[in-house]
Amino acid sequence: MKIPSFTLSRQVAVIGPEIEKAIAQVIASGQFVLGSSVQQFETDVAQVVGSPHAIGVANGSDALYLALMALGIGPGDEVITTPFTFFATAGSILRTGAKPVFTDIQLDTFNMDPDLALARVTPRTRAMLPVHLFGLMADMSSLSRFTGPIVEDAAQAIGANVDGRAAGTMGAMGCFSFFPTKNLGAFGDAGLVTTNDVDLASRLKVLRVHGAQKKYYHETLGINSRLDALQAAILSVKVPYLAAWTERRIQLAERYTKGLLDLGMKEVIPPYVPKGYRHVFHQYTIRADQRDALQAALKEAGIGSTVYYPTSLHLQPVFAELGYGPSDFPNSEKAESSVLSLPMFPELEDHEVDRVIEAVGNFYGYHA
Ligand SMILES: Cc1ncc(COP(=O)(O)O)c(C=O)c1O
Numbered sequence: 173m174k175i176p177s178f179t180l181s182r183q184v185a186v187i188g189p190e191i192e193k194a195i196a197q198v199i200a201s202g203q204f205v206l207g208s209s210v211q212q213f214e215t216d217v218a219q220v221v222g223s224p225h226a227i228g229v230a231n232g233s234d235a236l237y238l239a240l241m242a243l244g245i246g247p248g249d250e251v252i253t254t255p256f257t258f259f260a261t262a263g264s265i266l267r268t269g270a271k272p273v274f275t276d277i278q279l280d281t282f283n284m285d286p287d288l289a290l291a292r293v294t295p296r297t298r299a300m301l302p303v304h305l306f307g308l309m310a311d312m313s314s315l316s317r318f319t320g321p322i323v324e325d326a327a328q329a330i331g332a333n334v335d336g337r338a339a340g341t342m343g344a345m346g347c348f349s350f351f352p353t354k355n356l357g358a359f360g361d362a363g364l365v366t367t368n369d370v371d372l373a374s375r376l377k378v379l380r381v382h383g384a385q386k387k388y389y390h391e392t393l394g395i396n397s398r399l400d401a402l403q404a405a406i407l408s409v410k411v412p413y414l415a416a417w418t419e420r421r422i423q424l425a426e427r428y429t430k431g432l433l434d435l436g437m438k439e440v441i442p443p444y445v446p447k448g449y450r451h452v453f454h455q456y457t458i459r460a461d462q463r464d465a466l467q468a469a470l471k472e473a474g475i476g477s478t479v480y481y482p483t484s485l486h487l488q489p490v491f492a493e494l495g496y497g498p499s500d501f502p503n504s505e506k507a508e509s510s511v512l513s514l515p516m517f518p519e520l521e522d523h524e525v526d527r528v529i530e531a532v533g534n535f536y537g538y539h540a
Pocket of ligand 1: 231232233234257258260261303325327328348349350351361362363
């Protein structure tokens with residue numbers, strides 16, 4: 173039996189009929205863009221995250237771009253971010269015309285190192301854009317020594333918190349993605365921005381509809397980034413399940429970590445969860461010696477795994493003009509060559525986790 177690194181089919185087998193009903197309702201309503209199902213989903217997420225304002229947008233990449241636009245960030249400005257993330261984080265900065273300034277991560281959390289980030293602040297720095305990677309929040313309280321706005325890339329971190337303070341509520345804005353593989357996933361693209369600030373909220377609502385507060389009257393340049401009503405309705409069906417799915421992810425992660433540590437391997441380092449943090453395990457990502465050979469051995473054993481992310485952003489051709497080179501961010505480069513995300517989704521079974529642990533142990537010659 174194969175163990176996929178991710179699958180939606182087990183989830184669809186349970187909630188498929190409910191989703192089909194929600195889709196039928198949207199079709200009957202005839203309202204496919206924004207409208208009442210989007211408003212309902214915005215209210216749902218505001219509640220889940222604990223944020224007064226939630227603005228649905230087309231995808232997580234636009235959520236980031238619109239957040240930076242709402243701050244008025246553009247050419248001549250600098251935004252500090254991490255090189256160890258999905259492309260869209262830094263891509264959103266480039267889309268505004270501003271300059272992404274990369275700063276290294278902490279190897280144990282894979283998140284932005286606050287001291288290094290603060291050392292990169294210049295008079296041009298207009299914002300910081302930390303990522304809560306794999307579902308673990310960045311060190312927001314240290315980062316908040318920065319006096320400017322912090323935009324949280326919370327794409328992978330819905331439900332995460334630190335000392336009870338939730339992802340998407342600690343910065344000026346929180347940006348979420350509901351890409352199908354996310355902890356809360358649509359059946360297509362969807363995204364959302366949360367904020368505590370009523371002015372930013374109203375700016376975001378205007379920016380997502382071509383900068384028009386009143387229809388066909390455009391005061392500022394916005395974009396078309398409206399949340400699709402079908403996606404919103406599908407997501408609202410899933411919201412009541414999210415808490416239990418997240419708990420299950422955490423349980424599975426604990427099983428992985430205990431099993432891997434019990435084997436006494438020095439070649440594998442399980443994910444680190446600092447005290448006070450609720451990691452929601454969008455990914456369960458280990459650091460492993462001979463990562464590529466381990467991945468090949470797992471594949472041979474019918475076990476899927478994924479490398480997030482194989483190339484740090486400062487080494488991507490699209491950012492070449494920024495002038496970064498190899499060894500600029502040693503921790504990010506160490507991470508890219510050692511990380512491996514093991515199967516993780518709420519419907520994964522305990523015995524499947526045990527098989528993955530066994531296969532990892534077998535590769536290095538450790539047995540329970
Ligand atoms: C960290 C991070 N930022 C941004 C995004 C972009 O979100 P989307 O794919 O919804 O545009 C994603 C997800 O793909 C992500 O993982």
